[in-house]
Amino acid sequence: MPDVGLEDIEVELFVRALQLRHGYDFSQYSPASLKRRVLQLVQAQQTGTISELTARLLHEAGFLQTVLEGLSVPVSEMFRDPEVFRALREQVFPLLASYPQINIWQAGCAHGQEVYSLAILLEEAGLYERTQIYATDFNESALRHAQEGIYPAKEAQLWSRNYLAAGGSHTLADYYSARYELIKLDQRLRRNVIFANHNLVTDEVFCEAHLVLCRNVLIYFSDPLQDRTLALFRDSLVRGGFLCLGTRESLDFAPSAADFVPVDAGLRIYRLGPRTPGGE
Template identity: 50%
Template sequence: MIEDAEVELILSDLFDIHGYDFTNYARASLKRRIHRLFTLDKFPSFAEFRYRIKSDTGYLKQVIEGLTVTVTEMFRDPLFYKALRTEVVPSLAAKPFIRIWHAGCSTGEEVFSMAILLREANLLHKSLLYATDLNPEVLEKARKGIFPLAQMKLYSENYIEAGGKQDFSSYYTAQYGQVKFDEKLAERMIFSTHNLVSDRSFNEFDLVLCRNVLIYFDKYLQERTLHLFDESIGKLGYLALGSKETLNFSALKPKYKQLSKEKIWRKIG
């Protein structure tokens, strides 16, 4: 098993040599992921594992992908998307232009889900969806809008449970076991690397979504990230978090009011 001191050495190398800062990520989760990389690639010693990370930029991409969480799906937690559809999207309609930030967007499934909601509300044409992630590899996948055909049955079920009324397959074309989503959805998306640990706010948004990312941060980084989102959310804007995440223990809580049972808050102060 990788030792705690060895985890610290890897994190130090990632930051000092490559600029990736995992300092305030939850240690237990990082340790499990580092150990998994070490055993999967059958390194004979920790020293060789460390040397490979320090010197091989190709392998570094694998390490970053292994340390960042890329588990996602379209219309994940359908009742959450139903709340977005019924409680948030209609309130955005009055705005002359809508800006939405998906922070930690992974391979883009949730960004395309949001674009579909906006199209069905006839709002996509006046919206921009900013999708960011630490990991440039997953952003490249997200940009293409190509997903496995085998996932479409689940995604279609999620979509219907989230209040979708259209034929879900009308949003993509299928070929050779993969599907490509309508390029008109992607035209309203901007993909870019952004590090929640070190980068600043870059725009004012009507809605910020960051789902199932904060659970991998320690308390300090969670609070720092929530303040970054607060700086980025305009008056009466919204913040949406994952099912195991909350604003309730943050110093920011008095500035926000939670909607329904879902993890969506509206800025009131």
């Protein structure tokens, strides 16, 4: 019999309870990452054990949202990895410009910083008026935060540097107002954004997209779930559409790699190529 620790058993029971009671399946998340986040949730909620956390999940009304917020990773910044946004602006946007209507799917949008980053660069490239951005996440709290577009002012200095490094042509301050140690992004940036709940683990194709961005989400998934998600993105893209992953992620070992051609492999930007022989 394999040597399974008590905490590992508790995590497995917690994940099972979450699926059976509420329909959220975390069984294919990276075990080490999932366990770490569950233990952080135990500490934050002062439940003592994972089993006590499971009991609250099963019996306490309203506790599900607390759990989902603890298990998701809504951490980002505007123009994170600015060289990626510069590459999108210089290598991808000129090709997207050939389409009369551009659909972009930002999967796992967290608190929305990268959504607004995209909107700003599209605005400056003269493409935003014919672009629809679909920003999705399974965390309702994160989606509400993203829709508000309000962030701590202390982040503005870093974000301004990122913006300029990404090739911004103005100043980031042109796009927000500051008050009470907070910044509020110009709500005009939201005019072509639809925020929606979508779960990459269980849901199907969300839209037909010319560009899919999903950055630093796959690192929390098991290999089979990564493969499923990449296939989902492939099936969402128009022929010749683009996929942008996080800089710590790669297609190298995924079956879906055969469907994509690197645009900038180092920055994890790919383009959907012709279907391989025998493919659908």
